[in-house]
Amino acid sequence: MTAVTTSSSQPAKLTGKQIAVNGLLAIGVAIGANVVARFILGALATIPADFPPMQLPAIAFFTALYGAGATIVYWLINRLAGNPSRVWLIVVIVGFVLTALPNLAFAANPAAAPFPGTAQLFSLLLVYHVAAGLVYFFLIPRRR
DSSP states (O other): OOOOOOOOSSOOOOOHHHHHHHHHHHHHHHHHHHHHHHHHHHHHSOOOTTOGGGSHHHHHHHHHHHHHHHHHHHHHHHHHOSSHHHHHHHHHHHHHHHHHHHHHHHHHOGGGSSSOOOHHHHHHHHHHHHHHHHHHHHHTTOOO
8 A cells, every 4th residue: 555645736834034034135135126226227317316216215215114014914925825926926916006106196297296306207216116026026935
């Protein structure tokens, strides 16, 4: 008689410590990616010093803030969802759309923004959202 083994199609869930470490790593990588993106955008377009979202402290702060939020959300998904990978994909897409909407709205009507800026500047902010979103999507649920 032979023993029958079954294997789960879902990998084991990450521990809270693994998620925290991945989150911190992802925040550092995302800040680095957005700083590099800022220097590239600064070489390609004129970015005025009085446009707060394109200044390095604001870029680092909001990238870290969104990364901390993404880490907490992934921890909840990992804990509660039967298929964390699929739920994470959906949450990342919805999160990207929700964070992009204000930039798109201000690009369509710069006069409505709380600080002066052009449609081009508000549109360029989407580069940071894409860069950080991709980093968070791939690194936070990463398995070693």
